[in-house]
Amino acid sequence: MARGALRANKMRSFLTMLGIIVGVSAVVTILSVGQGARNLIMEQFDTVGTASSMVFSRTNIFNSDDAFTEEDLKMLRSRVPNLVRVAPMASDVAQMRTTRGEHTVFLFGIDENYDRITMSETVAGRLFTPRDFDSSMARIVLSADSAARIYNSYNVDGEVVTLISGGRYLNATVVGVSRSGFQKTMTQTMPEEMLRQSAAIVYIPLNSMRQLLGNEPVIMSLALLAEDVSDVDAVNRRSLELLHERHKSADREPYRAMSLTDVMEQANTIIDIVTIFIGAVAAISLLVGGIGVMNIMLVSVVERTREIGLRKALGATRRDILNQFIIESVILTTLGGLIGAIVGVVIANIIMYITGLKPVFTPVSFLLAVGFSVSVGLFFGIRPAMTAAALNPIDALRNE
Amino acid sequence: MTNPQNIASTTPLVHLTDCVKVYRTGQVHLKALKGVDLTVHRGEMTAIMGPSGSGKSTLMHIVGLLDEMDEGQYILNGREVQSLTDNEQARARNAEIGFVFQSFNLLQSANLRDNVALPLIYAGVPAAERRKRAESMLERVGLLPWAEHRPGEISGGQKQRVAIARAMINRPSLLLADEPTGNLDSKSGREIMELFVELNEMGTTVILITHDQDIAAYTRRILTIVDGFVVSDSDGVDAVIGDGLNAEATVLEKVHCV
Numbered sequence: 001m002a003r004g005a006l007r008a009n010k011m012r013s014f015l016t017m018l019g020i021i022v023g024v025s026a027v028v029t030i031l032s033v034g035q036g037a038r039n040l041i042m043e044q045f046d047t048v049g050t051a052s053s054m055v056f057s058r059t060n061i062f063n064s065d066d067a068f069t070e071e072d073l074k075m076l077r078s079r080v081p082n083l084v085r086v087a088p089m090a091s092d093v094a095q096m097r098t099t100r101g102e103h104t105v106f107l108f109g110i111d112e113n114y115d116r117i118t119m120s121e122t123v124a125g126r127l128f129t130p131r132d133f134d135s136s137m138a139r140i141v142l143s144a145d146s147a148a149r150i151y152n153s154y155n156v157d158g159e160v161v162t163l164i165s166g167g168r169y170l171n172a173t174v175v176g177v178s179r180s181g182f183q184k185t186m187t188q189t190m191p192e193e194m195l196r197q198s199a200a201i202v203y204i205p206l207n208s209m210r211q212l213l214g215n216e217p218v219i220m221s222l223a224l225l226a227e228d229v230s231d232v233d234a235v236n237r238r239s240l241e242l243l244h245e246r247h248k249s250a251d252r253e254p255y256r257a258m259s260l261t262d263v264m265e266q267a268n269t270i271i272d273i274v275t276i277f278i279g280a281v282a283a284i285s286l287l288v289g290g291i292g293v294m295n296i297m298l299v300s301v302v303e304r305t306r307e308i309g310l311r312k313a314l315g316a317t318r319r320d321i322l323n324q325f326i327i328e329s330v331i332l333t334t335l336g337g338l339i340g341a342i343v344g345v346v347i348a349n350i351i352m353y354i355t356g357l358k359p360v361f362t363p364v365s366f367l368l369a370v371g372f373s374v375s376v377g378l379f380f381g382i383r384p385a386m387t388a389a390a391l392n393p394i395d396a397l398r399n400e
Numbered sequence: 401m402t403n404p405q406n407i408a409s410t411t412p413l414v415h416l417t418d419c420v421k422v423y424r425t426g427q428v429h430l431k432a433l434k435g436v437d438l439t440v441h442r443g444e445m446t447a448i449m450g451p452s453g454s455g456k457s458t459l460m461h462i463v464g465l466l467d468e469m470d471e472g473q474y475i476l477n478g479r480e481v482q483s484l485t486d487n488e489q490a491r492a493r494n495a496e497i498g499f500v501f502q503s504f505n506l507l508q509s510a511n512l513r514d515n516v517a518l519p520l521i522y523a524g525v526p527a528a529e530r531r532k533r534a535e536s537m538l539e540r541v542g543l544l545p546w547a548e549h550r551p552g553e554i555s556g557g558q559k560q561r562v563a564i565a566r567a568m569i570n571r572p573s574l575l576l577a578d579e580p581t582g583n584l585d586s587k588s589g590r591e592i593m594e595l596f597v598e599l600n601e602m603g604t605t606v607i608l609i610t611h612d613q614d615i616a617a618y619t620r621r622i623l624t625i626v627d628g629f630v631v632s633d634s635d636g637v638d639a640v641i642g643d644g645l646n647a648e649a650t651v652l653e654k655v656h657c658v
Contacts, residue, residue, distance in 0.1 A: 306505065307507060310505045310507075311518070311522075312466075312490065312493075313464070313493060313499050314493070314494065314499070314518050314566070315490050315493050315494020315495070315522035315523065315570075316490060316522050317486070317487045317490040317491070317522070318490075319487075320490075320522060392467075393467075394461050394466040394467045397466070397505070
């Protein structure tokens, strides 16, 4: 009965629903993409560990004045309270000749402390063992992305490659593939043009890196592991103090520290702001949509005055008429809500396709969106329905 | 054409006494009914005639519980109805009265079956039975093959048949028709009137409002209203009141003499 009237005015019904569709799809999209982004951060958090942080130098391979030194490491180890472990990370760019061709790669020179701080995950093969760090035989670990890009596979252990840097060559054997939460953070410290040129990330023991370069690798960042999450801030602060003091660089501040919780908090704050902003836009859209529904229902009551009179003449009570119009309004907004939810899922998937983010569709976001649109229908449908129910049958029938 | 008067039971179906209705618009008070008595027994077929503005439609609205009167008493089927609440009146309309309007008043967005079944929704009849009963009513008025069609696809005469099927579906004790042939050509009008006669012969009490002598002629009793008074009430086709001026002269004698 209520559906008949809506079907008879398909175009109008659709336009009425549009506000609700826009509002609900925005809510579903932002909730699922936001949750996806949060999950991504949490994944990194899991692989890295909560008590770790990084200290960067504004050094790059073209200007290594403020690079970290062996003395810096010794000083930090002896003078920073609650610092459990320090791992130097040297970075450089090299050519890598493989059975699949030649690639520009990022070299990350690490020592045995690295994996114990970043808790790298073994994707295939193995990570470095203590022997690898001392061996004169060069062994490397590829990042998961690199293995996939170069070999189209993770089963690459045993592959032999040749690393080329400054006219020097070094043969190395691939022992495994790893995934590290630090990887993304580390690449952020590289100049952008290098990031664009480089196809892959290669982990290499500092020793082997020294062999390849023929001189001391430039250490651009340090991974720190504090005793406990609560010590991270103090460890970072003390480390920076000591470094600036030692390098007499307090005025320039070439070093900065970042804990993984900072990164997470920053990202979460951004996600929260975006969620609140789009949520507010969605709420306004739903409000405007609700007013649209009320408006169209009021028009509908006027248009269908005769019908209301007829229904009353045939025995409809006030409540029957009230229910009919409220149901019509709720059908409109619920349908709008469902269409909006579907549109939201589609948009979230498109965003996923573009950004590589995994959207998360929780039943909660779905129920929230649809529940909200049902309430909008109820709330904004009551006034027109009351107007309809209050009509006197004979006045309504007389209406032409 | 005349039809046999069915045996009326002793309690009248409609018993309206001293009915006064005043329309108030701002300062203007228009007395539409000035003390009308109307008694209709079960099985009767009555025509209410009168010129425009005479109050005949107002009378029908009051009899049909669509409008309230200002003074008087109304007993419908043995029950005093003017003090009923809105909802009770709605239920009484649903159970006791079938309406047929000049302009058919069918829902354009619903098919004929759903139009016919409409009163059953408000009677709380389950969907399957509504459908069955609506189809059986459509069959009786010869429109079952059109059950799935919309009102826009059929002729005026057919529309009025649908309206009659709708009015009869809840087996009302009283069928009220307001100018039921007013929008029809003469052939369709005759067919509709024959349908009313048939329904009356099967026991339905019918009250028609018309200004058309030929239509009134189908009934045994004609009641004429002029200017808010009943000026004549007669059995058969010979009870003809001329114009309103003549009627005025007889008003004083006829009032309260139904």
